[in-house]
Amino acid sequence: MSETFLVATKKGLFTVRQGREKRWSIARRQFLGDHTALVSGDPRSGWWYVCFEHGHFGPKIMRSKNQGETWEETKKPEYPPRPEGVKDVDPMRGTEIPWSVQRVWALECGTVRKPGRLWLGCIPGGLFRSDDGGDSWELVRSLWDHPDRKRWMGGGADMAGIHSICVDPRDDRHVLVAVSCGGIWRTRDEGASWTVSSKGLIARYMPPDQQMDEVMQDPHRMVQCDARPEVLWIQHHNGIFHSTDNAQSWSEIKQAGPSTFGFGVAVSPRDPNTAWFIPAQKDEHRIPVDGRVVVTRTRDGGKSFEELRRGLPQQDAYDLVYRHAFDVDESGEQLAFGSTTGSLYVSNDGGDGWQCLGEHLPPVDAVRFV
Amino acid sequence: MPRVTFTANIQRHVECPPVDVSGATVRAVLEQVFAQNPRARSYVLDDQGALRHHMQVFVGGAQLRDRAGLSDAVPAGAEVYVMQALSGG
16 A cells, blocks of 8 residues: 655645554645646656646656655656648647647656656647656657647647556557547557547537547546556546447446546556546536535446545535546555645545545645555 | 856756856857756757747847747847746746
8 A cells, every 4th residue: 555645736746644543644845836737656666756837947857766855857858840831730729839848747657567668748749758767758759740630629728738648557568648639549559650549438519520529539537447457437528438448439427426527537456347536517617516525436337426525525615626636546445636726635445534634735736646 | 258147046946157158149159058058958948949938038138039049149248138037926
């Protein structure tokens, strides 16, 4: 069981540790005043990564090889020079897409068979690969140059980005990425070629004849079960979707507590049928239904859901939980999430009860067990 | 020789002391600076070598005009200030 998780916020990085009687507390505060937007840990090396969004100075990555004692800046991924005359325009807004990293939006590692392998997703929608733990990065040109990439469009952000990366624990060559808005993309050859894998997802924000278009989809977050990698879950802009066939097809789950709208999703690494969501009133509102924070849990692959509320605020709570701000540890028993209103919660019992670790933190962008 | 001075706010991320370098354009001057201080580059320029959206450069008191090409002339002995725009939060 993990005894540490990291919390990346608009104004700094917080390290949370488990103490006596399984009580959690904030043990360390770092980079106060800086926007830490994403955090990741590599269980192979034990290294931690923090991705910054310095408003003036651009995105940066820091790496720690000693569990946060000291940090070093690593090389940032960079787009290659944009060829003269190449037009690259967001189809939703008609605005030019810069060939420059605006935000690091996903950072995941490969398996033990590929030490040093990292995958990194960006806004705009570039995917980068490193084989040396982040000392150097290479843009995956096959996806960036794919003709359908020009159809990807911005959603909440001004341009499309890659926010979820699932590396198949059985096969390093097999990687799935989720794009808002651009659907699910698959490589089976370590990134040499890509196909869209969004069959069954539904985009109700599009005209009727385009709602099933696999490239027009807005998955908010995609996660994969470690023990059964053929099972994946998506919290989509238009609901919850589930695949049991390696993302060959997706089926919609239409009932899940107060709402099927949200951003975060967690799946048990050990049990593919157990997944959690943090619902919000659907897209035009983006606040908890009735001002009550609830976590929904299925233990039967989405056939039924429980509403978990013990320890969570049930009056005048307007917490929204972003896509990377909800995580489960490797045991499948410990969960943590942080909200836009600076609240932080952790559970030791699969979500049955929650301990509040703060209600006045900076807005939380990402939570990750390490 | 032009003298290049950086905003105080960049210093806590990457040390950028004032430096005297040669060069007749902002591009040439900054390339000299980054040759000595490579980590500073990505704090000032984007992936395409253009000035970052929320950064500004002053040459002899005038704001940089060519933010993509950095072709503005730098007279000998000019003061070049690399500043941040009043934006962000």
